[in-house]
Amino acid sequence: MAKPKTSFYCQNCGAQHSKWQGQCNSCKEWNTLVEEVLEKADKQGWKSPATAAVKKIAKPLRISEIETSREERLNTNNQELDRVLGGGIVPGSLTLLGGEPGIGKSTLLLQISLNLNYKTLYVSGEESQQQIKMRAQRINPESNNCFILTETKTQNIFSQIEKLEPEIVIIDSIQTLHSDYIESGPGSISQIRECTAELIKFAKETATPVILIGHITKEGSIAGPKVLEHMVDTVLQFEGDRNHVYRILRANKNRFGSTNELGIYEMQGNGLREVSNPSEILISKNDEELSGTAIAATLEGMRPLMIEIQALVSSAVYGTPQRSATGYNAKRLNMLLAVLEKRAGFRLGAKDVFLNITGGISVDDPALDLAVVAAILSSNEDIAVPKDICLAAEVGLAGEVRPVTRIEQRILEAEKLGFSTIVVSTQSKLPKNNFIIKIQRVSKIEDVVSFLFG
Ligand code: TYD
Ligand code: MG
Numbered sequence: 305m306a307k308p309k310t311s312f313y314c315q316n317c318g319a320q321h322s323k324w325q326g327q328c329n330s331c332k333e334w335n336t337l338v339e340e341v342l343e344k345a346d347k348q349g350w351k352s353p354a355t356a357a358v359k360k361i362a363k364p365l366r367i368s369e370i371e372t373s374r375e376e377r378l379n380t381n382n383q384e385l386d387r388v389l390g391g392g393i394v395p396g397s398l399t400l401l402g403g404e405p406g407i408g409k410s411t412l413l414l415q416i417s418l419n420l421n422y423k424t425l426y427v428s429g430e431e432s433q434q435q436i437k438m439r440a441q442r443i444n445p446e447s448n449n450c451f452i453l454t455e456t457k458t459q460n461i462f463s464q465i466e467k468l469e470p471e472i473v474i475i476d477s478i479q480t481l482h483s484d485y486i487e488s489g490p491g492s493i494s495q496i497r498e499c500t501a502e503l504i505k506f507a508k509e510t511a512t513p514v515i516l517i518g519h520i521t522k523e524g525s526i527a528g529p530k531v532l533e534h535m536v537d538t539v540l541q542f543e544g545d546r547n548h549v550y551r552i553l554r555a556n557k558n559r560f561g562s563t564n565e566l567g568i569y570e571m572q573g574n575g576l577r578e579v580s581n582p583s584e585i586l587i588s589k590n591d592e593e594l595s596g597t598a599i600a601a602t603l604e605g606m607r608p609l610m611i612e613i614q615a616l617v618s619s620a621v622y623g624t625p626q627r628s629a630t631g632y633n634a635k636r637l638n639m640l641l642a643v644l645e646k647r648a649g650f651r652l653g654a655k656d657v658f659l660n661i662t663g664g665i666s667v668d669d670p671a672l673d674l675a676v677v678a679a680i681l682s683s684n685e686d687i688a689v690p691k692d693i694c695l696a697a698e699v700g701l702a703g704e705v706r707p708v709t710r711i712e713q714r715i716l717e718a719e720k721l722g723f724s725t726i727v728v729s730t731q732s733k734l735p736k737n738n739f740i741i742k743i744q745r746v747s748k749i750e751d752v753v754s755f756l757f758g
Pocket of ligand 1: 403404405406407408409410411412439442443571572573574575576
């Protein structure tokens with residue numbers, strides 16, 4: 305028998321190699337290559353009756369000649385999701401929803417399927433129909449549009465789809481699917497790639513939107529190849545602490561909308577509740593105001609993020625004061641302390657200073673400077689910075705407060721998260737937007753001190 309055709313895939317980044325080697329050429333990780341059998345002979349996947357007969361060959365068209373089918377988006381009856389998607393589900397689009405186990409991915413999509421006004425097929429490879437029924441009864445027992453299929457073979461799923469003709473298809477999860485045309489096991493990179501490709505073909509040819517659930521790895525990226533994220537139109541991330549009730553839905557990639565929106569949910573006994581006024585989250589944590597903390601409006605890549613900074617300033621016990629920073633550049637901390645000493649007259653030279661960015665994240669954004677300064681001064685003076693104030697500005701060597709990039713996005717995020725005031729530089733160029741949030745402009749450290757501590 306002829307040897308089956310095989311290929312080696314990196315389990316970390318998905319790069320394909322023709323022979324085994326210890327290190328991946330692409331991501332430089334060691335021992336990540338795994339052999340997978342490819343069987344490409346009579347590869348088919350989704351075959352729509354129409355296109356199977358008439359073989360269409362794509363022709364180049366002038367952009368003006370292309371018909372604009374008015375993008376009728378499907379409303380999900382879930383405002384937070386609609387907003388994150390950019391106004392509803394686009395027909396024929398593929399959306400990938402990633403998140404940690406137990407965070408509520410299946411709950412969110414089942415809840416949406418149950419509340420949709422469209423005929424929906426929910427394909428589960430993870431739970432039995434009875435388990436899904438039990439879950440559905442907790443969420444919304446009255447639903448007639450949602451069909452449940454427990455199946456993992458794509459060919460069988462497609463034959464059911466042909467009979468049922470659903471308007472939306474949900475797959476829980478892409479890692480459990482397998483296609484007959486690939487021999488390696490479910491969850492392997494070539495299977496994920498193949499099943500996604502078949503689903504894309506189906507979605508684009510029938511204009512049926514497909515939503516996939518994807519598992520994520522320990523490192524927090526979606527399990528499977530990075531190409532999966534390239535293949536789909538939209539990548540949503542469902543995040544939050546499993547021990548807390550709040551969940552955040554973000555778009556990491558969106559071909560049909562912005563990636564700046566976020567949706568907030570609260571996990572309850574009967575499913576996920578949409579949190580339309582996110583300040584309730586902040587207020588619930590607000591019972592105690594502590595000195596030494598300040599909140600910075602930062603950007604992590606493209607995404608705005610509110611970060612809490614904690615500082616502890618105390619008299620040095622030993623001769624040389626200690627300076628330590630977790631999640632923040634220690635040199636930058638020393639620079640800010642020198643600026644406070646020299647330009648604003650605070651005697652910090654003989655004090656120990658500890659700085660910590662909560663949540664164990666590490667951030668490299670100059671906009672953190674002002675919040676770091678505020679946290680240090682708050683601890684030094686033992687006066688709390690009000691919890692509904694956040695800051696976004698860089699501090700220069702002369703003690704001047706400098707503007708930072710994309711200030712509008714930071715202000716909008718602060719406003720969305722329910723802050724009452726954001727402190728920015730006087731030089732920040734603000735759009736003529738009517739913000740609800742109060743914008744406090746400062747030009748020097750002294751202005752910040754007098755604004756925050758009177
Ligand atoms: P699930 O959707 O199964 O997570 P995932 O698919 O991301 O792995 O979420 C399960 C968690 O949600 C589980 O810990 C129980 C909780 N939950 C509720 O609190 N209320 C509910 O109504 C439901 C259905 C689940
Ligand atoms: Mg699940």
